[in-house]
Amino acid sequence: MIVSVLAIAFLVIVAFVAFIGYKAVILRGSKAVDQRNERCSICREQFDKNDLLLRQVGDYRLLYFCRSCIMQLYADLGLKN
């Protein structure tokens, strides 16, 4: 009885480790895909880099802006004037 409980516990641990390993592989895979995507600095949504406007702030900080956020900023500027 104790042996079968230990066997089940061992199987659960093995399944858990396999699951963690599987997740790590999946995450690494999605990271490679994500390199083509960047987050908009305002709405934090992910877009393809081609659809984002890139601006450098200071020496190293790169900011991406999506089209809808730029249009929103443009509209806000229009309302002010």
Ligand SMILES: [Zn+2]
């Ligand atoms: Zn945005």
